Amino acid sequence: MDQLTRLESQSVYILREAYRKFSNLAMLWSVGKDSTVLLWLARKAFFGHVPIPLVHIDTSFKIPEMIEYRDQLALKWHLNMVYGQNREVLAAKQTYPDGAVSRIDCCKSLKSEALKHTLSGEWTRFRLDHNLGKYVEDSNREPYTGIIVGVRADEEGSRSKERYFSPRDRHNDWNVDDQPPELWDQFKTDFAPGAHLRIHPLLDWTELNIWEYIERENIPTVSLYYNQGDGKRYRSLGCYPCTNPVDSNACNPQEIIEELKTGKFVNIAERSGRAQDKEGGGLETLRRDGYM
Structure with a gap:
């Protein structure tokens, strides 16, 4: 396997x-x-x-x-x-x-x-x-x-x-x-x-495993994870007053996987946008x- x-x-x-x-x-x-x-x-x-x-x-x-x-x-x-x-x-x-x-x-x-x-x-x-x-x-x-x-x-x-x-x-x-x-x-x-x-x-x-599985299984996910044209997307979701998006052009799971593999977020914690x-x-x- x-x-x-x-x-x-x-x-x-x-x-x-x-x-x-x-x-x-x-x-x-x-x-x-x-x-x-x-x-x-x-x-x-x-x-x-x-x-x-x-x-x-x-x-x-x-x-x-x-x-x-x-x-x-x-x-x-x-x-x-x-x-x-x-x-x-x-x-x-x-x-x-x-x-x-x-x-x-x-x-x-x-x-x-x-x-x-x-x-x-x-x-x-x-x-x-x-x-x-x-x-x-x-x-x-x-x-x-x-x-x-x-x-x-x-x-x-x-x-x-x-x-x-x-x-x-x-x-x-x-x-x-x-x-x-x-x-x-x-x-x-x-x-x-x-x-x-x-x-x-x-x-x-891992975060990478999750996105690879989402892509492989074609799992429907909320659109907030993807860039909607403004160069930003959410990496982690929570309440809107305490959650900030990240700079990213990824529009689909494959592009998020590529970001994770190339190290774009290697030194940025996944929950770094969660202020609490x-x-x-x-x-x-x-x-x-x-x-x-």
Whole structure:
């Protein structure tokens, strides 16, 4: 097998193991390239059907094209699509775009807290009704005890400390120093009652692998990743007040692959356009508190 096929096979195995071992699973879909590749792999793993809910944390500050893409693909692929929000903070305008808090505190409220309470079922979830073509309040408040996430070890320093099967405590907090060893493809899948699991099937993929796979499989991705004629595109997607595009003329996956291979971004971190990573201890601070 070539490298992409080996990575695909490993990820499909992790997805099937997670589904076999854990009940009440969900999968995070941020609609970015990595989580969309993860969604594609899940469709392969389960023969075209995704048997678990797709969860999106909607901060209400996502770039509009992201939400349009999410809903178009969810309807086309018949996905069990759910989103959650920190509606109290949004209503009170206690956010960074409203000038009330720092970027880090905004992320904690709109992402970490929203994720924690959406997964637990404590806060209202909204589910896509395929018959109506719109979101309605979800009557199912059962907690998701495990979440499948599309993080990669090479994307950012704190993510390199993850495991394929990574336990959190009942509050979703991450103890970086107490992670199970994973040697020779042997994975710990027995955890104490009350533990919340994060499962990372893309852990060994690189940014280049992701784009090579997108090209090979012809995976539909949001247009923000490509130059629209102004010499700029997004390399990493997030909330519009805190995410900046990069200078690039790449208009398709092949041209992005060429940029990555020639070293255009070799000394520029993939998340360098994400302003919140540069504040208050960066992404690891957020991730210890439950951030993706």
